[in-house]
Amino acid sequence: MLKAAFECRTNLLLNMYKLIIFLVLALPFGALAQTVTTGTVFDYSKKTLTLPGVNIRNLNSKKSTNTNKEGKYTITAAVGDLIEFSAVGYHTDTLYLTNLLNRTIYLPVKSTNLAEVNVEAVRMNSQITDAKDPLAEKYTLLNTGGNLNRKRMTDKVGGLNLNLGYGKYKRQQRKEAELSEREMYLEEIDENFSQNAVVDLTKLQGEDLKNFMIIYRPSVEQVKAERPYRYAYYISRAFVAWQKLTPQQRKLQDLPKLKAN
Known part of the structure; x- marks a missing residue:
């Protein structure tokens, strides 16, 4: 009788110890599951292309990490945190956490601006450069005679035709384009x-x-x-x-x- 009671008490204590050990071991994993967020980062244009080496930074806690070779990441976070994603050649994006579920992030590539081009020489068509302006007034050079100090011409030698109607049309076109x-x-x-x-x-x-x-x-x-x-x-x-x-x-x-x- 006493032996059976002793064995029962021993088994009860043993089960309690096992339960305590299980709770102690499980607590860190449960806490971890509630304080991190995970996901995968992809190229915005090529949806199936994962991006390794993307820097992920929690703007609230200042903690950061990088995506692995498969584009996956895990970072400590809480609901309400701002998570920033940045990579060379891509636009930086920021995510506001409303929950800690696994997420898929797409980063758009930065557009490349063309460098400024300086035009040093242009080959002109002689048929264009030699064409006469039908609106230009006739003029005559005075006292040429091979003398480089010839009289300068101050008279009008070209035609300038102002078409006010065309300018108004262009302004209207520009306004329509802006609208x-x-x-x-x-x-x-x-x-x-x-x-x-x-x-x-x-x-x-x-x-x-x-x-x-x-x-x-x-x-x-x-x-x-x-x-x-x-x-x-x-x-x-x-x-x-x-x-x-x-x-x-x-x-x-x-x-x-x-x-x-």
Whole structure:
């Protein structure tokens, strides 16, 4: 009887020790799973091309790492952190973490600007250079006689025809082109700064979502100055600024008025 009770007590203590050891060993892995984010970085144009050596930096904790040869990364992070991705020859992008799920990142290649070209010589067609201007007035050189100090001509020797109607047409064309370009940028902003895009990154809803989209909608000048425009990065930074506003500042009617210039 006593032996059976002793064995039962011994087994109970042994099971408790095993449970404690299991919890101690499992705790670091559970904590790690909740404090890191992982993913893979690809080329934006070539969707299947992974990018090794991409620098990943947590802008909140200042910790950084690099993608491996397969383009994969793991970095310590928490919900609400900003993660920056940068690589030589690619545009830098920033991700606002709304969760710690595995992610796929696409980096666009930087466009190469053509170097300035200096034209040192041009071969002209003699048929063009020798052609006479039908609008030029006739003139005669005076006192040539082989003398290099001949009298300079001050009379009009060429024709200059100002077509005011053509200039007005060109201005109208230029204005129409500017309006068409502006319309193109507005359509791009509507497509990329949409409710779905904002909700995916910020999780805002209702009146907060409406006010956020009105206050932080990017302007045509902003989008035009940076090509390609990084909408996800802009929305993430705008949401960080939004979180710093007071409830009153988030309401449109309570925004401070701009001072007259």
